[in-house]
Amino acid sequence: MTLQYSTLDGSAGDHPPVVLDRREGPYGEVVLRRHGGLLQIIANGCFLMDTSDGRSERLLVDAALESLDGDGDSNDGGDGAGRSVLIGGLGVGFSLAHAAAQPRWERITVVEREPAVVEWHRDGRLAPFSAGALDDPRVSVVERDLLAYLAEPGERHDALCLDIDNGPDWTVTDDNSGLYGPAGLAACRNRLAPGGVLAVWSARPSAGFEDALRSAGFSGVRTLEVEVTRGVPDVVHLATKAA
Template sequence: MPAPYIQPQPEVLDRRDGPFGEVALRRRGERYEIIANGCFLMDTSDGRSERLLVSAALDALSRPGRGTAHPHLLIGGLGVGFSLAEAAADPRPGRITVLERERAVIDWHTVGPAPLAPFAGTGHRDPRVRLVQDDLLNHLRTTADRYHALCLDIDNGPDWTVTDANGGLYGFAGLTVLERVLAPGGVLAVWSAAPAPEFEERLRARFPQVERLDVAVHVERGEPDVVYLASRLG
């Protein structure tokens, strides 16, 4: 009988207090984890759904009739870097703006040993990429830019936000803010760690085209990761 698998104990590599609370980087064996205010956010064990967040949005923009050449992507949340890696590996984007509000997360990608940099692929060397430290909601409310795709992964989903202020992003008022910065024919893509039926209803009330893409995860977690796509063109 094989010996039971014993999960390695996490080692805290860095922990910082900031304007949004505590954020920590942990290593568990060969896996890195980001923890915010004691809440598990993400790790480097998979990345399929984070990559799908970007690839599905780009595929939607490439459908006949959209006419979107060299689109400008906004990635909300740098995280461990999987979404940035996917965007940088794709020749279609003309510009890639990455927003990350936590200075610590940016440093873990760009300063010193930069343990998370390998998970961003070529993103940090790509001339199309602009990495901006800013809160997503603040940027959305103040920017003059318009984006062909908004790829948002700043929480564990609409029903499980990292900070209370993020909750407003997923209501009708938040969707109004998101629509303001979408270029005509643009695509909104939202990542969630589980299905969010009420959020999906709000999307369908606002956008004529809504898709839900499920990504199966480890059996012990049960519910799939979900990517929601919403747009005004088929």
């Protein structure tokens, strides 16, 4: 299935990239740079994301909410209100801004392990893309490693929307691979409410990850595509915890 979303204006053009900030964070080097009209986040020399589009990041949130709306669960009174979502990875803020624009999310938790990324949103450099969502009273920001946070006992969410790597087969750091294996997926399942939805962003499809989701006890495993200008489509992997 391919989803169509509007594209944000912006292009790198022919301008050389300019580093705006460079930090040595708890997991290595993280860089914010400007390339033409775009802002980009680079971690340990690996390109993570930029401000050129945001379609697949918005799909990450939309697909989770649509899956919940169609699950027949009446715990929310039938109007979709009272939902809780955990967004793994703040990034440039597209997913958070999109979730905050939807009143049906009553609680929004963002887990981001790089303090510099949070600061870039708070000091204004990335603020236009998170659209003031960090000041929304429904939003709480947790500066932690996502896998460590999920492995702890804590609040269960109706949806987990995870975007911390370029995909299950293309992680930013080696230890992130644990999120996509049996232990990490078990932690995700434990942090979901019955009938909850796991949504995972990826820069390319992963049949192996679909198999891992099924092996971890998830149902309704499926992959949504978002066409990109060049290369293979971005995708969102979706799976549901049994009610």
